[in-house]
Amino acid sequence: MSVTSFISRRQLTIEWGHCDPAGIVFNPRFFEFFDVSSWLLFEAALGVKPDALARTYGIVGIPLVDARANFLKPAKFGDVIEIASRVKEFRRSSFDVEHRLSIGGDIAVEGCETRVWAVHDQADPDKIASAAIPAEVIARLGAA
Amino acid sequence: MSVTSFISRRQLTIEWGHCDPAGIVFNPRFFEFFDVSSWLLFEAALGVKPDALARTYGIVGIPLVDARANFLKPAKFGDVIEIASRVKEFRRSSFDVEHRLSIGGDIAVEGCETRVWAVHDQADPDKIASAAIPAEVIARLGAA
């Protein structure tokens, strides 16, 4: 069975302050871009604003446990980049968000974040625990 | 009557990621440096770690209401800067922190932050209000 992922796209223009002395985007900025894109992906698929996500689903949040990026082409001041984001895989309580950044149709950066569906631990509310991702969330984000 | 301010000093080496395509520190980074220096000034003068300041004094924090910087000389990757910080003036519930950044003895940036001694509003705990700065805090920071 093949399932099509919900893909969220946005455009972003590279700012002066995103770039380093080599004139290209300083790598941590891409991880900022990924973070925003993950929030926007959930907003687009679920119709829930980022700052309302936690209370809507009774979660603490969707904390990051792993992040990766492969830098294929540099992005420069003034470049318009398109970021296409989707959940590539859902597991019981964690999922992988794939981010593809392209400039003029060419892939510049491929990123992946692994996030957890996190709730307050029932035994110790100061701790967080992972919880099963609701079927509705999985259905709307449409990943296999 | 003349009162000598308590001065806190620290050294910092300019990082690659602090700099922009012109090869000099991107201005918002200086405001990050000021913020850290204010926390460290209070730690040095009061003997209270930054993350313990709020609970030690029963405050919400020392939020910023005004920030300024005058950029006299650029700072570049690898430059070692010294930051000297002191409270220049205390008022009833607010105070001005002066930050002087120098490179090799020459002033590079002069900054000033105005901060408030903030508590939870008694009528509405969701709001914050200003409160009188304790005499002990003023005495230890030694400003006029």
Added chain:
Amino acid sequence: MSVTSFISRRQLTIEWGHCDPAGIVFNPRFFEFFDVSSWLLFEAALGVKPDALARTYGIVGIPLVDARANFLKPAKFGDVIEIASRVKEFRRSSFDVEHRLSIGGDIAVEGCETRVWAVHDQADPDKIASAAIPAEVIARLGAA
């Protein structure tokens, strides 16, 4: 004689990563917003993309010599802010850019940057010098 300034406006949604543990925008981020808004103001008024500004006018750039901000209301994750930017005053070779950030119609932050119209020093190309701002630039930005 009264002259109306050219005003550039943009909207921005506050991101998770813009905010600090108090849940509000960490102050250096506002100076990032100002920087972008200054570039966009020049683009809107002059029809020149930020990354083409230097070569179009034969300048090194418009480096910042002074920055200030007055924080009136906090901005939180998810807040939509509007930034209205204009040159408030032109002098021979420097100018002041005013940035007014509002949330839901209320002013949240007032900022001001002083920038210089900078060229390579003719005597020493490694240095930069200020130069007279072209009349055309002043006319298009329409400040008094």
Added chain:
Amino acid sequence: MSVTSFISRRQLTIEWGHCDPAGIVFNPRFFEFFDVSSWLLFEAALGVKPDALARTYGIVGIPLVDARANFLKPAKFGDVIEIASRVKEFRRSSFDVEHRLSIGGDIAVEGCETRVWAVHDQADPDKIASAAIPAEVIARLGAA
């Protein structure tokens, strides 16, 4: 044959501005920490300051082609973290830098950067190309 890597260690105190509304370090900051640690590792092993690395070895730099991080424990405002960095593997013209961040002896974040020994392309100086890493560099960093 077993070869011991040269390990560079530094301490860092988590700043207010490193943290997000959840009160923990915002993930892109870790990639800033990695970047600084890589520069410092080379400085410690080679005795060459970061801003002198390019001209000392006739390279453009050591650009990043891949970055990863695994977040095991959150880091909070005021936490003192130790970062231990080493080159885990050298290939002909690229290498992997491993960064282990610990708090109070417990691993909090494991990171890895893949970087390239980059020179100007002889055919087209506007482009960069990879080059063989000098044997001396490999010997001093001591990786297998």
